Amino acid sequence: GESVGLHLPTLSVQEGDNSIINCAYSNxxxxxxxxxxxxxxxxxxxxxxxxxxxxxxxxxxxxxxLNKTVKHLSLQIAATQPGDSAVYFCAEIRYGGSxxxxxxxxxxxxxxxx
Amino acid sequence: GAGVSQTPSNKVTEKGxxxxxxxxxxxxxxxxxxxxxSLGQGPEFLIYFQGTGAADDSGLPNDRFFAVRPExxxxxLKIQRTERGDSAVYLCASSPNGQSNxxxxxxxxTRLSIL
Numbered sequence: 001g002e003s004v005g006l007h008l009p010t011l012s013v014q015e016g017d018n019s020i021i022n023c024a025y026s027n028x029x030x031x032x033x034x035x036x037x038x039x040x041x042x043x044x045x046x047x048x049x050x051x052x053x054x055x056x057x058x059x060x061x062x063x064x065x066l067n068k069t070v071k072h073l074s075l076q077i078a079a080t081q082p083g084d085s086a087v088y089f090c091a092e093i094r095y096g097g098s099x100x101x102x103x104x105x106x107x108x109x110x111x112x113x114x
Numbered sequence: 115g116a117g118v119s120q121t122p123s124n125k126v127t128e129k130g131x132x133x134x135x136x137x138x139x140x141x142x143x144x145x146x147x148x149x150x151x152s153l154g155q156g157p158e159f160l161i162y163f164q165g166t167g168a169a170d171d172s173g174l175p176n177d178r179f180f181a182v183r184p185e186x187x188x189x190x191l192k193i194q195r196t197e198r199g200d201s202a203v204y205l206c207a208s209s210p211n212g213q214s215n216x217x218x219x220x221x222x223x224t225r226l227s228i229l
Contacts, residue, residue, distance in 0.1 A: 034217050043118070043205055043220035044157065051215060089156050093214045101170065102147070102218060104156030 012111045019080045021108045023073040023090035030092040034102070035064060035075045039086045047075070047088075077110075085112045116140075118221035120206050126227045129198055135191040135224045137206030143219075145212030146189050148181055149173075149205040151223070157205050163189060164212050196228045 013019045025033075031052045036044035048059045050066050050073075057064050063076040073090050087107040119138040127133055139146045144165050149157035159173040163183045171181075178196075183189040193200055203225050207218035 032215050036220075041222070043120075043207075043222045046217045046219060049215075049217050091156070101159045101162070101173070102149075102157070104158070106154070106156055 009106070010109045010111070012113060013080050015080060015082060015112050015114050017080055019075075019077040019084070019110060019112075021075045021077075021088050021110065023075075023105055025071050025073065025090075025092055027092070028068070028071060030071075032093045033064070033066065033073050034091045035062075035073075036089045036091060036104075037084075037086045038089060038107070044089060080110075080112050082112045082114055085110055118206055118208055118219055120204075120221040120224050122224055123222065124225045124227075126229065127196060128229050129196060131196050133193050133196055133226065135193075135204050135226070137189045137191070137221060139187065139189070139206070139208030140219060143208035143210055144186065145209045145216075145218075146183060147207040147209075147218055148189070148191050149207065149220075151203045151205055153202075157220075160191070160204075162212070169212070193226075196226075198228045201226055201228045 034049045035047040037047050038044045048062050048064050050057045050064045055066050061078045065074045077084055087109050089104050089107045091102045091104045121136045146163040148160040150160055151157040161168055161174055161181050162170040165186045166183055178194045181191045203223040205220050205223040207220045209216040209218045
């Protein structure tokens with residue numbers, strides 16, 4: 001169906017390791033993607049975004065990769081820390097769609113073991 | 115304030131009652147969005163304001179839900195004749211001018227519980 005989804009609902013990593021969170025989307029018209037981090041009892045927090053005319057974007061300890069051929073998005077977190085434990089959502093806005101209509105996936109829960 | 119502010123943080127009410135949820139967007143942001151998040155799910159779009167007008171209300175589930183933004187800043191989401199299925203976290207977000215390449219910044223939401 002036309003939705004953003006995630007491959008793994010949960011991910012457990014050791015502190016200091018790198019984390020990779022994956023996201024698949026089905027609509028090739030998707031134009032803009034955002035990764036959000038959501039801690040318990042909080043709203044989604046913006047991490048990083050990427051436009052469809054890019055395939056990689058880096059931030060502080062985070063990298064987003066976009067593979068339009070297979071409609072796949074990933075978030076890489078370097079040197080994962082306990083404070084990174086949260087649920088991570090990818091969201092998309094489709095070209096030509098409502099500027100308000102962010103479409104979220106179900107989320108991946110990242111647990112960091114000390 | 116520096117971020118999106120939502121009040122109340124929690125609201126418990128009985129089935130059939132009327133509720134109002136308030137959102138203060140980031141100062142200067144013309145675009146404001148409401149989402150609803152059920153437990154274990156991602157947020158689902160409800161309505162989007164550009165200034166004072168609702169640019170897209172396609173996500174409102176039925177006519178019991180209504181939202182206003184009379185002065186282009188604060189917005190209120192109103193739910194009439196609440197039902198138990200309305201229980202969720204209601205999130206508000208804002209962005210500078212609603213362009214599709216701008217991230218939306220979220221508040222911490224109002225947790226609504228209908229008994």
